[in-house]
Amino acid sequence: MGRYIIRRLLNMLVVVLVVSIITFGLMHAIPGGPFSREKKLPEETIRVLNERYHLDDPLWKQYGNYVYAVFIPHITTTPPSNSLSDDFMINVNIGSVWIRWMNFGPSYKSRSRSVNDIFRDNLPISAQLGLLSLILAVLIGLPLGVLSALKQNTILDYLGMGVAIFGVSVPVIVLGPILVWIFGVALKWLPVSGWGSHPPFLLGFLPTNFGWQYIKYAIMPTVALGLGSSAVIARLTRASLLQTVREDYIRTARSKGLRESVIISRHALKNSLIPVITILGPLFATLVTGTFVTELIFGIPGMGKYFVTSITNRDYPVIMGTILLYAVFLVLANLLVDIAYAYLDPRIKYD
Amino acid sequence: MPDLLLDVQGLNTQFKTSDGVVHAVNGVSFNLREGKTLAIVGESGCGKSVTMLSLLSLIPSPPGQITAGKAIFYNRDLLKLSNEEIRSVRGAQIGIIFQDPMTSLNPVLTIGFQLAEPLILHLGMTKVQAKSRAAELLSMVGIPNPAERLNDYPHQFSGGMRQRVMIAMAISCTPQILIADEPTTALDVTIQAQIVDLVKRLRDKLGMAIIWISHDLGVVAGIAHRVIVMYAGLIVEEAGVNDLYANPQHPYTIGLLGSLPRVDEKEHQRLVSIEGLPPVLYAHPKSCPFAPRCKWAVERCWNENPVLEEIEAGHRVACWVDVNTGKER
Ligand SMILES: Nc1ncnc2c1ncn2[C@@H]1O[C@H](COP(=O)(O)OP(=O)(O)O)[C@@H](O)[C@H]1O
Numbered sequence: 172m173g174r175y176i177i178r179r180l181l182n183m184l185v186v187v188l189v190v191s192i193i194t195f196g197l198m199h200a201i202p203g204g205p206f207s208r209e210k211k212l213p214e215e216t217i218r219v220l221n222e223r224y225h226l227d228d229p230l231w232k233q234y235g236n237y238v239y240a241v242f243i244p245h246i247t248t249t250p251p252s253n254s255l256s257d258d259f260m261i262n263v264n265i266g267s268v269w270i271r272w273m274n275f276g277p278s279y280k281s282r283s284r285s286v287n288d289i290f291r292d293n294l295p296i297s298a299q300l301g302l303l304s305l306i307l308a309v310l311i312g313l314p315l316g317v318l319s320a321l322k323q324n325t326i327l328d329y330l331g332m333g334v335a336i337f338g339v340s341v342p343v344i345v346l347g348p349i350l351v352w353i354f355g356v357a358l359k360w361l362p363v364s365g366w367g368s369h370p371p372f373l374l375g376f377l378p379t380n381f382g383w384q385y386i387k388y389a390i391m392p393t394v395a396l397g398l399g400s401s402a403v404i405a406r407l408t409r410a411s412l413l414q415t416v417r418e419d420y421i422r423t424a425r426s427k428g429l430r431e432s433v434i435i436s437r438h439a440l441k442n443s444l445i446p447v448i449t450i451l452g453p454l455f456a457t458l459v460t461g462t463f464v465t466e467l468i469f470g471i472p473g474m475g476k477y478f479v480t481s482i483t484n485r486d487y488p489v490i491m492g493t494i495l496l497y498a499v500f501l502v503l504a505n506l507l508v509d510i511a512y513a514y515l516d517p518r519i520k521y522d
Numbered sequence: 523m524p525d526l527l528l529d530v531q532g533l534n535t536q537f538k539t540s541d542g543v544v545h546a547v548n549g550v551s552f553n554l555r556e557g558k559t560l561a562i563v564g565e566s567g568c569g570k571s572v573t574m575l576s577l578l579s580l581i582p583s584p585p586g587q588i589t590a591g592k593a594i595f596y597n598r599d600l601l602k603l604s605n606e607e608i609r610s611v612r613g614a615q616i617g618i619i620f621q622d623p624m625t626s627l628n629p630v631l632t633i634g635f636q637l638a639e640p641l642i643l644h645l646g647m648t649k650v651q652a653k654s655r656a657a658e659l660l661s662m663v664g665i666p667n668p669a670e671r672l673n674d675y676p677h678q679f680s681g682g683m684r685q686r687v688m689i690a691m692a693i694s695c696t697p698q699i700l701i702a703d704e705p706t707t708a709l710d711v712t713i714q715a716q717i718v719d720l721v722k723r724l725r726d727k728l729g730m731a732i733i734w735i736s737h738d739l740g741v742v743a744g745i746a747h748r749v750i751v752m753y754a755g756l757i758v759e760e761a762g763v764n765d766l767y768a769n770p771q772h773p774y775t776i777g778l779l780g781s782l783p784r785v786d787e788k789e790h791q792r793l794v795s796i797e798g799l800p801p802v803l804y805a806h807p808k809s810c811p812f813a814p815r816c817k818w819a820v821e822r823c824w825n826e827n828p829v830l831e832e833i834e835a836g837h838r839v840a841c842w843v844d845v846n847t848g849k850e851r
């Protein structure tokens with residue numbers, strides 16, 4: 172297993188490199204540059220900026236420099252400085268030597284911040300929102316699916332699946348404002364916008380104040396973002412469990428005289444979770460990367476804004492950085508799924 | 523004569539499907555005596571499995587439903603037992619093994635765990651006791667290194683080995699009856715013989731009665747004391763095993779025997795299979811369901827379904843025609 176994980180992580184490096192080439196290519200293929208605006212900047216300013224960010228260099232050289240800055244660990248004796256173009260994500264100090272890795276460069280648009288600043292301050296908030304939504308989706312989706320399957324074709328089943336269909340079909344952009352109006356404006360139970368935790372974060376991404384102060388901000392966006400996914404999970408769980416209870420080994424379990432509750436919990440559930448686990452990886456990725464609209468509605472200082480505006484602004488370092496990071500997210504999420512697989516299904520062995 | 527163990531009377535089981543009601547079992551009556559082996563044979567789809575599953579209330583319901591009959595086992599009617607009561611019979615007093623060993627074991631649980639379950643449930647063993655008993659059971663069914671194999675998963679066993687595990691599980695609480703529902707159909711011929719031998723050995727050791735289901739009269743000859751032949755959810759012939767092979771009375775039985783290779787014939791005969799297919803029973807049969815495939819059929823067969831009658835001691839047949847003379851009885 173250990174060797175398998177290492178191999179997958181090495182594969183990830185290749186994936187990320189390929190993604191970086193494609194992104195770099197596409198990014199420079201769209202017309203316009205970071206400093207071409209509707210209201211034209213003076214020629215001189217543009218020239219100076221292009222020079223500062225090496226945008227006049229040939230593309231292969233720009234790409235080479237980027238790869239060097241991001242992928243290659245730097246070993247120096249000079250400690251980290253305050254310079255925006257000298258901001259590495261990882262800085263390890265051993266004696267007088269510094270090992271420094273992953274410099275994503277400065278943002279062209281938010282001119283006093285580096286891409287790593289955005290990763291440190293804004294990305295954790297999106298990650299928290301995505302993770303909370305996934306947890307909510309699982310906590311609602313799994314029991315709802317199991318219940319619907321066990322009470323198949325009863326009022327409970329119809330009710331559960333009705334909620335599920337509602338959840339899938341109502342998009343965040345509708346559900347969000349409705350929630351805000353009911354619980355924020357009319358009842359005044361919850362704040363209408365903002366987020367309850369601020370940098371610095373625990374372990375780089377966890378909130379430091381996990382109490383009502385945090386939760387009251389998180390409830391509505393989490394529900395708005397996670398409800399659709401909980402519906403997806405509920406429907407899949409229901410279908411999978413209904414399929415599983417028809418299997419021969421369930422009949423064997425019955426023929427041993429086991430109690431129905433034992434048959435479901437011990438013999439059916441684990442088998443029926445296997446397909447559900449499969450979609451958790453992509454679902455997690457969708458949730459973490461798909462926070463843009465939710466963040467907009469609830470005024471959350473997350474990553475979504477930077478991700479979307481960086482493209483219209485041709486903010487090359489931010490585009491590259493976010494896409495690479497999201498690629499890493501996706502690969503890691505799928506790796507987690509595969510590990511969970513091996514745990515659930517003894518027939519799967521990695522080596 | 524050994525004591526009566528199980529007495530089934532007039533069992534009817536139906537499935538309500540979207541295409542109509544399937545009359546899978548239509549008034550089946552038989553009994554089983556202690557320590558004896560009863561074989562039930564017939565082509566696929568004639569209601570053998572449904573009969574057995576009905577006895578243990580294992581029919582998927584819906585769509586299945588037992589509409590009539592009783593099954594007396596130790597003074598109780600199995601078909602009238604509550605869920606709790608029938609659960610204490612399953613696996614404890616009546617064990618069952620199924621046709622397909624590849625799908626009958628849970629792929630995500632170890633063999634040891636699956637074997638221990640009935641021991642803990644019915645015999646009140648602790649986990650430790652159950653584990654060592656499970657190892658004994660595995661060695662009883664001829665699995666090498668039983669103690670180590672307890673931690674293995676079903677996919678680490680071959681088909682024949684999995685069927686041995688199924689057998690070990692079914693006999694783990696020393697049941698009075700073992701139901702074997704085509705346990706060898708999915709296996710290679712050589713493995714088939716091993717499984718038959720194993721069950722025979724266990725029968726002699728544990729003294730349990732067996733209901734052995736098969737669509738192959740050849741397999742049955744070596745293990746059964748009595749044989750029931752089923753067709754379209756009905757019993758068409760029942761006799762002692764020697765009597766049945768020497769003196770088959772129902773055209774369907776004769777057809778089944780005709781499709782068997784024989785070793786005692788001087789010349790090799792062409793094997794004849796019965797032409798046509800068994801009917802799908804969307805109605806209770808009014809005429810003899812075998813008539814369309816029967817070369818002896820007379821007028822009466824098309825108008826009236828024959829009843830099962832004793833033609834000599836211990837030999838029952840449901841046929842209007844005496845196949846020896848070709849005339850109506
Ligand atoms: N779950 C079910 N739903 C509908 N029909 C069924 C079901 N199970 C069995 N049957 C029908 O009952 C009849 C007898 O089946 P079965 O007892 O399995 O035959 P076999 O003699 O091969 O064991 C068949 O016609 C089959 O189609």
Ligand SMILES: [Mg+2]
Nearest residue numbers: 570571703704
């Ligand atoms: Mg069958």
